[in-house]
Amino acid sequence: MYRWLCLLGLISLCGGCQPDSTHSEAYVFGTLVDVQIDDLSEAKAQQASQAVFARYQQLHQQLHAWQAGELQQLNTAITQGNSSIPVSHTLADLLQHAQQLSVQSGGLFNPAIGQLIALWGFHREQFSPVQFAPQQLQRLQAQRPAMTDLTITKDVVASRNRSVKMDLGGYAKGYALDEGMAILKAHGVKNALINIGGNVMALGQHHGRAWRVGIQHPRQPGAMAALDLPSGWAIGTSGDYQRYYMKDGMRYCHIIDPRTGMPVQTTQAVTVLIAPQGHAGVLSDVASKPMFIAPEQASALASTMGVFGWLMVDQTGKISLNPPMQQRLTWLHPETARHAHLVE
């Protein structure tokens, strides 16, 4: 009897271990933001994370795709055909970078298709099936809104195409990761982890080891794999399971293929691992989208977008990943590992 208890004691010992870092959470950008700080006193850590959240609230308003804010003003001005639209330096920088990334992705990352996203019903807090005439989609597609339609200078934006409607949903969370890390560093934080709706960036370490991040299984609750995220690295996942609705047995997710104007139905999830660099956070958000839309070009897109490691789950549940990703991650269930294929 006591032996049983001892053995169980051993097993359950670590069940209660929780790292003693400071967690702060908030709902921003329509998702859960989690800031974990390790090395400051509780009060100072709270102060640092409050500064981060304050900045996020600002960004959230400024960049909101369908509520009042600077981005909405820009969108209205574009629709009205205004040829010289004043914008803040922040927005100008951000648009320029998004434009550059859009070109790099061959137009697959296209934040100018806000009208399409709205048409499919994703400019709402909650998603449900929508009805629209096929002509509406055809008309939008014929207008071909693209990032290259924009001319962006330091403080003025002009658009050649009135159907451009900016939606930075695939960029803002990553941008916020970079911003958040800069704010934490300015507060003297050496070890922290920020998670914005699944986009995660690490700073320093966690109790003397690398921060460890799980990768969500697209069709099961919980993670399918885990990997170490060293300081300055970022990881992001795009999936069809967070923002979607079902209609006639088909899944319609929020990621729209700009080539067809349709929600992507070929991919369940793409995870990208980004090495430390100037915009690691942005890349962790942006780089997964083109790969999600055009899985057949995954390898080529990964290298043009500056992705270090990637993992992709297609609609049949088959997993493909590149060797650097394979080397870094640990599968949590042998069953999942059996579905995985290496792609050179």
Add this chain to the structure above:
Amino acid sequence: MRTWLSKLRPLLWGDWLVLLLSLGITGWLWSDWGNYAHATKCQIRQGTHIIGTYDLMQDRHITVKGTMGQSVIHIHQGKVRFEHAPCHNQYCVQQGWLRRAGQVVLCLPNQVSIVLLGESGFDSLSY
């Protein structure tokens, strides 16, 4: 020695079957259970506010008032789920029972989340 061995007949056809089957089942359980890190507690949050951290070994309903209405969370003998939610899509309810450390269910519309605590093997989740 020879007489001793001659008494010990080799295993029969069915014995091999039993042996292999039982080894197979054990191996299968091992591979499955080896990774099964059960959560011991769960943390329920509404927005930025932590409603509480609860031991999973109990039978209890917790009602949380969110931005849309009341979410009912059911903790039952080592597992937890959203039983009712006011949200439109009911994704959170469809997730069903959760029992592994590291699992997270979010009800974004109502801004209620459940995080299962325990040694999950990672500090955060990319989803």
Add this chain to the structure above:
Amino acid sequence: MQSISLTITDRDRQIAGLTTLAISLHLLEATFPSLLPGVKPGIANIVVLFVLYRYGFATAASVSLLRVLAGSLLFGQLLTPTFFLSMTGALTSLVALWLASRLPASYFSAVSLSILAAMAHITGQLLMVRLWLIPVPQTFLLLPPLLMASIVFGLANGLIVAYLLNGRDARG
């Protein structure tokens, strides 16, 4: 006055002797150092299995249950958790033996019965632990290693019984 007379048959003596042997083995085993907690070779089951082949299921069941009862009396564990744990193990392995003894004897020897009984024994005990003694789900994490040990010891005990029976293994 009515007097009750009990006739003690040779068979009763044999069963008593075998039960004594089972208890002795059980006591002997208790002195062994345990490599792992919860893991014991269960050599008393050699006797139970032997009795099953020689005298049939009913006798084997009496030997097994008497062994648990007498063993816990000797250890002063009657009606303690240990007693109920042993009883559960004995009962589940008897159920397994009862079912397994219906397998055709030309294909399945004492080794099969021994392995199945050992696995049922530990599974039953663990179920008891999970449901009553330590009701946490983590209990089942112990199942795979314990099952592995039960297969090894079940095999060993089964081979010993097969050796003892030496071909005379028509089940009673």
